[in-house]
Amino acid sequence: MGTDLSAAQRDHWRRVYAENPAMYGSEPSAPARWAGAAFAERGARTVLELGAGHGRDTLWFASRGLAVQACDFSASGLEQLDAAAAERGLSDRVETRLHDVRDPLPLADASVDGVFAHMLLCMALSTDRIRALVGEVRRVLRPGGALVYTVRHTGDAHYGAGTAHGDGIFEHGGFAVHFFDRALVDDLARGWRLEEVHPFTEGELPRRLWRVVQTRPRD
Template sequence: MAGHQRDENLAEAQRKHWQTTYTTHPGMYGEEPSAPAIHAAAVFRSTGAKDVLELGAGHGRDSLHFAHQGFTVQATDFSPTGLQQLKDAAAAQDVADRITTAIHDVREPLPLTDGSCDAVFAHMLLCMALSTKEISALVGEVRRVLRPGGTFVYTVRHTGDAHYGTGTAHGDDIFEHGGFAVHFFPRDLVEALADGWTLDEVHPFEEGDLPRRLWRITQTLPR
């Protein structure tokens, strides 16, 4: 029970921190899509995908990119402020008809029916303050909502990152810096999350000034 309460407290603290961050720094990641989203859009297009779910969409730069690329997008995040910024931007860019939003905590079941989307994208969402158990449950939910042959592209910071093992330790490979808690992925966790999928790619890349060290993972459900 003590461990569960500690996880709840950390999750609530992170929710408040992100809400404050989006309020204080509107559009904090800029208007240009992330490199992983540009790659994912090309992958999704090659598979014939039409419906994309983005988990942890934030203020929506990647969801907007998917919409401009012709996809129908369901964007989720636990920050109402971030999603409102996304909706405002979608209206301004004339893609509001392609994007729907839902406030959602990924520790809860996804608000979609079984087999209802072609592709799922999550940039640095799985490596937030989630336990290994919660991450595994989330990937199970992704599997549930994807159609057979559907593709999941996600990115995570990994244990080769300079911040791994430093800052405030919360256990389960979670370390906090500057108010942001990160679950750093070992390779065996990537392999475990791909059980029952085809693991198409684990692509290493760097982002930001530290630089942050990440993997871009692509995995596909069997048909």
């Protein structure tokens, strides 16, 4: 996958968030509701959300008492998130970070109890970059901490449709998606404890996804 696609997708998402404030609404996603309960069961207090956008899931985690660091490469999305957090009295529990996940995560080693990423890993990222990102997640997670992520998979109706960019990436309607197969999920879980690969559907079409839970082993 070339850098041109990466740059085009960054610009695309920045424009989408700027032109469509709160485009996903104010209610948390179903995966975030599930992850919030899973983090609570594990006694988590701090969570990193990757690809937070305008923050509907970040705000849900914060409302449940978690301290959340929310990363996204869209300044307009994070501005909406900061404003919504202030309006709801949650600013003390939310810290936003303008960050591209193609770069190392701006957090210290073993500094968070959980990491959540709803459809972030299946953006226009090469397999090598996804592996590097999951390695960074392992670095910042405390031992015993959980990564909960969701991805569209190769059973999705849009897999193989639209413009092919190689490496499992297809662009449809301006959105490029890296569709996961089970081999990639298993590869990303090497050195982790893979706890769940749960199929579910979301939105129109509908989109077909997996919810994956893997934990960093305790040293």
